[in-house]
Amino acid sequence: MDNIYRPMLMTIENAIEEAPLTRTFKLRFQKDEEREAFFAKYRAGQFAEYSAFGTGESVFCVASPPTRREYVECTFRKVGRVTSAFYEMEPGQTMGFRGPYGNSFPIESWKGKSVVIVAGGIGLAPMRCLLWNVLDLRKDFADVTLIYGARTVADLVYKRELEEWRGRNDMNVVLTVDPGGETPDWTGRSGFVPTVVGEAKPSAENCVAIVCGPPIMIKFTLPVLEKIGFQKDNIFTTLENRMKCGLGKCGRCNVGKHYVCKDGPVFTIAQLGSMPDEY
Ligand SMILES: Cc1cc2nc3c(=O)[nH]c(=O)nc-3n(C[C@H](O)[C@H](O)[C@H](O)COP(=O)(O)OP(=O)(O)OC[C@H]3O[C@@H](n4cnc5c(N)ncnc54)[C@H](O)[C@@H]3O)c2cc1C
Ligand code: FES
Structure with missing residues (x-):
């Protein structure tokens, strides 16, 4: 059985400095079949797990739209362990990527x-x-x-x-x-x-x-x-609740009976009004 936590390999094509400690990576899939499988599912509003090998994973939204099917982009702010490792990375290097996860904008x-x-x-x-x-x-x-x-x-x-x-x-x-x-x-x-x-x-x-x-x-x-x-x-x-698996397995992101990683991250304000105040 395929390992659901196995990341796809992505090449950092370029890195843009957006603001202090904030950077955008443009990422290319190293395998065409993985790119096609990703874009067959991906919708605006979904997120992914991005990994720096040897350091760990971090959740970011996919900042590029599903209408542009050659690459994905992410924008991250250096706040902790994994984002600091990404901040050290350069174009040409490889990082991990799994997703898309969560719901999307209707x-x-x-x-x-x-x-x-x-x-x-x-x-x-x-x-x-x-x-x-x-x-x-x-x-x-x-x-x-x-x-x-x-x-x-x-x-x-x-x-x-x-x-x-x-x-x-x-x-x-x-x-x-x-x-x-x-x-x-x-x-x-x-x-x-x-x-x-x-x-x-x-x-x-x-x-x-x-x-x-x-x-x-x-x-x-x-x-x-x-x-x-x-x-x-x-x-x-x-919502940007803290997450770990991104897949509804670890229980890290729960708000009441909702898994933000599966039922969200996109919610209407009406939906949030019926959820416990934990978000
Ligand atoms: C669906 C979703 C989409 C996201 N999209 C983006 C994005 O596009 N760009 C981006 O920069 N970040 C995004 N985030 C937030 C990002 O996942 C966290 O900042 C991540 O923990 C950083 O990893 P790290 O290992 O560098 O930081 P860590 O070492 O895990 O933590 C660094 C500091 O940030 C705090 N922290 C970590 N996560 C959160 C959180 N969710 N809320 C409040 N405080 C937190 C920690 O307590 C600690 O003080 C998103 C989160 C979610 C759930
Ligand atoms: S992040 Fe693991 S269950 Fe949602």
Whole structure:
């Protein structure tokens, strides 16, 4: 029987410095059949286990969309043992990868609707996957809006793509940094994400909202969205509870009877409301 924990081998094709201690790897599958098997299953919102051999595994979202089927990208912040090992790695080296795991955003059911994405800090990583997926199928959706903030200009990730998205005439982009985080040439807003969402006031009419970022940002953004008119079952988020196996085997990620690694990581706010307060 095949070992479900056996990682696929990936070559780091390039590494981009996004923000302090935050890096994006572009990874190529070393075996074509594994790439095909991955993309046959992969949907936006799913995550994977990435391994540094001899050190361990870490869970990251897949930051590239399923509409781009040659490679996968991940963006990680150096916070501990495994991410420090990744931070030392260079293009050309091999790392491990297993997935995709978890549920995904129900993009099919959003066709014809507007999509508002609200992200903070490195929370743009799973939203980037979703946004490119939506943009690659642009005619299937009505208005597309991104509201993204970080503490400072230096902390904004995907800076080149932010410029590209700002230059498009088929989406709205609102960028903000916390007061005091501006640079002299900053042309975005200055203010915390929940405040900026309230000011931008995207229409809730036939629209879904997806929120991802630090828990404090999510906590204060949800009431703003609800005040604008978004229903709890039209607001989605993705949880980052601590995980180990990623497969529903170890019990590390449980919230009540739910396994975040299998039932999530994507939940509506209505679903979270019916779960114990542990998330
Ligand atoms: C579904 C999912 C998607 C994720 N996507 C990303 C991503 O795209 N990019 C990214 O950088 N990270 C992401 N994470 C978080 C990432 O898995 C953790 O930061 C990971 O533990 C880092 O591994 P490490 O060995 O370097 O850190 P560790 O040595 O395990 O821990 C370092 C520090 O971070 C704390 N910590 C570890 N995990 C968590 C957690 N889940 N919540 C709060 N504190 C924690 C530890 O207590 C410790 O203080 C995701 C997590 C989940 C569950
Ligand atoms: S991470 Fe092991 S059961 Fe969810």
